[in-house]
Amino acid sequence: MSAPDVPATGGRPDGGRPVATADLLPTAEPREARRVVARLVADRPGLGLASLLVLVGGAAAGLAVPPLLGLVVDIVADDRGTGDLAVAAGLLLAAALVQALLTGVGGQLVVRLGESVLADLRERVVGRALRIPLRRVERAGSGDLLSRIGGDVEIVSRAISATVPTIAGAGLTVGLTVVGLVVLDWRLALAALAAAPIQVLALRAYLRDAVPVYRRQRVLEGERTQQLLDAFAGAPTSRALRIGDARLERVRETSGAARDEALHGFRLLARMFPKLNGAELVGLSAVVVAGFLLVDAGTISVGTATAGALYFHRAFDPIGTLLMLVDDIQEATTALARLVGVASIEPPEDPAEPATARDGEVVLRGVGHEHVPGHPVLHDVDLRIAPGERVALIGTTGAGKTTLARLVCGIDRPTRGSILIGGATLDELGPTRAADTVLLVTQEVHVFAGTLGDDLRLARPDATDDELHAALATVGADGWVRALPEGLATVVGEGGREPTTTQAQQLALARLVLRDPLVAVLDEATAESGSAGARELERSADGALAGRTALVVAHRLKQAATADRVVVLEAGRVVEQGPHDELVAAGGPYARLWGAWASARER
Amino acid sequence: MSTPALSPGADGPAVPAAGGRPLLRQVLRERRRPAVVSTLGGVVHQTCEAFVPVLIGVLVDRAIERRDAGELVLWIVVLALLFALLTTAYRVQLLTLVGGLERGEHDLRTALARRVLAAAGIAAPPRPGAVRADVGGSAGAQVTVAGSDARRTVDVLEAVSVGGAAIAAIVVTAAVLLATSLPLGLLVLLGTPPLLYALQLLARPLERRSGVDQARAAEAAGVATDLASGLRVLKGIGAERAGAERYRVASRRALDAAVRAGVAQNLLLGANVLISGAFLAIVAWVGGRLALDGTISIGELVAAVGLTQFLVGPLQRLAFASTLLAESRAAADRVSALLQAAPDREDPRAAEPARGRAEAVPSAVALAVAPTPAGTPGLQVAAGEHLGVVAADPAASSALVDLLAHRGEAPPGALRVDGRPTSDLALDDARGLVLVADHDAALFSGTVRDNVLAAAGPVHDLAAVLDASGADEAVRAIPGGLDGQVGERGRSLSGGQRQRVALARALAASPPVLVLHEPTTAVDAVTEARIASGVRRLRDGATTVVVATSPSLLAACDRVVLLGDDGVVAEGTHAELVQREDAYRAAVLS
Incomplete structure (x- = not known):
């Protein structure tokens, strides 16, 4: 997988769009970033010390060369004979051998040290990034997170594999040149x-x-x-x-x-x-x-003067290298600070003794919510969904359907009121238990890159192939998956086979089946595929929701008609609820919606 | 395809050469001046660099050893002049080279973008889901070609300039050494090629392996961005921990690969140090003996040793240039493949200038689709008619929509507008007559207004268009309204908002024939009903084809046809078809 969508230039996916800095994910102070890295290096004291010693040794061996050449000059100037000359040449050879050995080994040690520190850091960053509350990521713009775990990780890793060894080598050469010159005179x-x-x-x-x-x-x-x-x-x-x-x-x-x-x-x-x-x-x-x-x-001798001039000449390139890399180091430090910033966000913790949902009952009591203070999206919503009941949520764009769906799943916290799943609040359940109990499938389609099996196993890592096929069969997708030449081993996502929107959404529903939650929330999960696809997906959803408490945010009124109960949301308030037939008979807002739909059907 | 669809006269290669190597030759030909000037600058610069150790030797010889202050001043002045020339030459090399690189890269990228955006399109990969080695595949792959491969291709200039200068430096060094002492000169001259060869021999497998390892290391980055892109989906199913674990595995694999790559690279580095160091020792020994014999002076010995040390630089640069050239060749192959990609559909009049070609068309035109062997049924649409098309098989509607959109090859006369086959027209003119609005049409970064008016003619009623498409309601919910940003590919908007803005854009274009393909899949039932009547009102008297299965949209059409396996199996109004056709009810109402 080559992920060509990600620019190698470290470009920010959020481009030039102005984002208020207050909303971006935190960035650590450079001092804090250095401290974190120093701690990671200190976790490997042996490797760190060995790298340092070997690199210093290698640079020192290299710096033996000019004085040895000076010695050759002196031997010639003093006409000392070929025996001395052979010794000097032998020493030059030995210096080359030692320098080669230590440079090669030292470089490997530095790479090992740098890469393992980087691996620890990036795993921590990604681990945290995935657990940060979604609202926080959305406020920053998903581009911010992407640019950190994409661009910034790349900048730091490039610095570790290329810049740091180069700088270490050049810096040591320059430093030891000064030492060498002082020793000469x-x-x-x-x-x-x-x-x-x-x-x-x-x-x-x-x-x-x-x-x-x-x-x-x-x-x-x-x-x-x-x-x-x-x-x-x-x-x-x-x-x-x-x-x-x-x-x-x-x-x-x-x-x-x-x-x-x-x-x-x-x-x-x-x-x-x-x-x-x-x-x-x-x-x-x-x-x-x-x-x-x-x-x-x-x-001093002519040889010493010669050695001095050669010393200085040798330092030309390393000095140039150091000056050119100052910017790279600054850039890498900035990127590092952005990574450490994410790594230092504390994700919500599980309670010491998480509660267990007794069943799939969902209760909302006086729930109100504002994304921006003073702009309420939901007002005083009371709702009880019995275990196993299927409720359809209907309303126009902006009525608050998606907000309600996200509150029930614990993705957002309600500003007012409380939400109970199986008798326990989401806080009592804690994030881990809640994620086992109530799940959300939205119209947003994302197939994770890898094989089909890998994609599904995100939901249940230890699932066998048979279990995967069973889950696919539940959502009516086993047919086309088995028809693929490589079946579950087919590579999907970026760089692989592009499933249709309908197929991708079936995979999402299959993941839901594999997670097997008590409560499932579908937010217009059938909306993005064409009408024919939508009908196929409605059947898939029926399979996925069987036996679960379900809250379905629906576009198509047909979905409402088949639900146990319909809840109509208008401007953040529940204006009507009841079974489809009752509401149609009641002649309220739902009946008007249904009228428009049904007349179109029958005209 | 004989002539690629690139407008002549614009910047960039006018007629892109077929194949990677011809393309490289073309780049060098078009950038002759920077290539020659920067190589010359490099040659002078490298020669000057080679003379620095020679001058050190002269200073040791004539000034320090003989303790002659006059010589000291003289040769320091010479050294200063050498440095002045050196720095000037480098400046010339750098500026001409990067000028050529940056301009060449930009021009090549523009040519690539022109090819990708050409009306003729790019033929789809032979079968769906085929391995994406071909460039016709994903937009991401095309972006990689236009983004980084364009630069790597042009890097051939740098390979020539740097390589040429390195060769010059090696020649100059050898000449100076030969002039100093025949044996020393021969030693360096004859010793260098085997050294170079040995290093290359060592480097190639190591570089190959380290390349493979580096690619593996990059995979972890792919996993991370993939997880972050699907963050909402991942969190929806509570798979954060499984995702983090997947990343950890990828990260550890990348770590192993990076460490292996580091081993290979540092092995090579060590070998490099050893070989050049050992060579220096040999030169010092041979030179020392010659100096002891009195064959050469001390200064000449210093110069010889200094030159041998200096030689490491040009040798490494020569290796760098050859690597660069190899990369450049590989990139040029990919660039050329995209530039020469087979068209999705030949553009019959692509070579003609765009202006002065379009003829005035009446506002309402009749449309005729001939039945094709590929299974597209025959259809007649009267001028000003609103026709609904329903297909039981989604593949049939897609095939019809492709034909109407002039996508893919079609027999001449498959589509006629007012009796005239569109196959005679330039693709842009044909698409100007019949505009197909796909349900998943892309938005472009910019404001909502930019998007709605992207294809609008000079005369348009923005308010009416926004009202008819239901986009007005969507716009109200977008921060900044009409002047709000839609983000990259419209991703700041919800699916429903995107679809309505795209519909508004198609309506604003006000084409003689408008084809709407499932325009309301992402909007709610109330809004859909509003759109159905809005489109009907706005396009009253203008030929409109709605390919959909939504009852609201179909009910607003004058006539609806039902497509079966054998073409049109039923037609009538929506209400009639609902009454009498079971197949229609199954397709529309189930």
Whole structure:
């Protein structure tokens, strides 16, 4: 599975849509983020220490090379003979061997350490993310969560696998070069430091000018990906409406904006290089001049002066590497802080002794709800659904049907009143027990990527193939699943076979059957497929709901007609309830709805 | 398909070359200037870099060893000049290269987008559910091609520039060494290719393995985003823990893969260090002996050693360039496959300019569908008529809708508008006559207003359109109303809101013939009744075909036909058919 829907650029799926920051999921302070990572590293003390020692050893072995080359120069200058030369060359070979060994092993240790820390962190983040109250995620926009467990995890993991080892290597080389120069002669080291002020100034100018450009560039790349996805997924529609040119223009605009910003960034980068090269020139000249003066004064040998110059020359690349990676590190720290922010959300906990639902009775007492304070969606709803009873919830858009469905399932907490399932409140049941007792299937269709069997086993991980087939048979889906060449092993979801909307919804109902809850809530679960599909799904739903208490939010009045009882919701209030026939006879709002429907049927 | 549907004259390759390699050649041809200039810049830069250790050697030789201050000043000035040239050349290389890369990427992406959005469409994969190796598949796969493969293809410029400069650096180094000392020069010249070869030999299987491992590591990210995308569904069935456990398994598998990839990469890194270090030791030994003999000076020894150390850089860059080239070839294959993808339906007049082609059409036109061997029944729709079409088999209505939408190949004359076969028309003109509004039509990110007016002509009555489609009610519930954002692909809206906004968009386009396919599947019964009468009123006197099984919609039609296995099996008004046809009742009322 390649998940091509997820832009590799780390683009934010929420794109440029303004989202009030107050609503986003929390972001940790950088200090807190570092503390969490330090704790994870400290959990592996042996690995951490070994990595450090081996890397330092490897860098040190590499730094033995310039003095050894200096030794060769001295041997030649003093005309000491081939024996000494062979020893020097042998030492060079040994240094290469040690450096190679330690670099290879050290790199592996760093990857092992970094990746296992990352794995712990991302598992914690995803585990928490799935348990955060849905309302919280929705307030932030689902793009926020997606960008964290998609883009941010990728940024941090790229940093761990590529940036951190590179920085560790380069940093150690630079640091030990300074040490090496000091050991050769402290005055050579002092001369080399002449480069430092220029490098610091260049870096500061770069961070000030270029980093915001890179940030903007990443945002623009995210928008570009989103625009492509928008245009390509909607290509059939734009062909039908003949608006392909307008879509193409949008793609061209966003792609052009990303291109221009990238070129802007590179121009800033090009402005920094002369400064870095200048710093190298100044430092190298200073070391050579210092070497000249010290050799002239007889303080050091020609070989030492040579070693000093070679040392400095060797540090060119690592210094450049370090300066270029400062931005990556800042970016990774930001991403890390966003991950730690999610990991630190405390999900609702189960009570110490969770209650058990005695049966499938659902009772709502004086339930009222407001998503935004002052804007009530439900008023004072009283409702009792007997165990095994099927209730249809009817009303126009905005009447509060979905809100009521979510309250019953415990996805949202009512602002007023209480909800009891089998005699216990949702709080007494706790999230785990509640999730076993009352479940929700909505019109939102999502087939989880993997095999059909994997998809169904999300509902019951230990289910056998026979149990899966039985659940599929209950919802009338066993036929087409068995007809697939690979049956339950068929790969579905992104990158695999795309089931029809009807089939996907049957899978959702089969998952419900596998979970086998006392209470099931269906929120327009049959709405998104065409009329023929809707009828097929109504039969599937009948199978799935048999023997359960059911609250069905219905579009099609036929569903209402077959329910035990109909509840009509208008503007957040229950205006009418009773069996279909009684309500039709009563001549109230439901009778009017039914009249419109039935007359269309019979006209 | 002979000519791909790309408008000439726009930016991007005008006639995309078939196949990956020709495409790469075309990219290089079109970006000749940046390719040549950046390679030259790279050559100069690398040559200058190679001369830095040579100058260090000269400084040691002439200034430090001989303690000559005049020489010191002279050669530091030379060093400064070298650095000035070096930094200028690098600047030239960087700016021309990224200019070529960014512009080339953008142009190629635009060409890809033009192909995907072309009226001719892209033929569906041969069978449903076929493995999505083909690019015609999901939009996600196409986005990957236009997003990252476009860039990787253009990366051929970087491969040429970096590779060319690296080769130049190796040649210069060898030449300087040969000039210094024949044996040393030969040692480096003859020693380097086997080293390079050994590294490549070592690298290839390791890189392949690490590539496989990295792909596996990326799977965990896929699992996470998949779970988060289905979060509401997951929470609905209380499967948070099962989901987290599934992610943990994927994450551990990714960890193992990443560690294995790390082992391979670091093995390669270690081998790299060892080989170049050992080579340096050999050069130092040989050079030292030559210097002891007096064949070369100390400065020349320093230069030789410095050059050998320097050589590691160009060698690594050459390996990088060859990897880049391989990736570029693979990406170019995918890009080319999409650019050249077979059309869903040939556009007979795609090559003609779009303007000045459309003829004035009357507001009400008659429509005739000829029976096709594929099983589409014959249908006649009078000018201004509202026809309902009901099919017992959903596949039959889909086939009819595809034909009306000019999707897929159809025999000439299968569809006639006012007696004229639409197969003669450019696809855009044919679709301008007959607009098919699918029930799952996509919305585009932007405001509600942008979407409703996306295809509207200059004359439209927005209020009437919103009223007829029931979108006014939906708009009231959307934060920001008409100026509210619909989000990516309209995902900020509910299914019912999306469907009504899409219907409003189709009505606003006000086509001579409007075909509505199941336009009310996601709205409630009350709203559906409102839409049925609203559409009837708004399109009064304009030819309209409603393919649906909803009684409310069908009751509002002048005439309804029932499609069976052998074409039209019954026709009449909705009420008549309900009375007399069992099959109709079964299809519509059950």
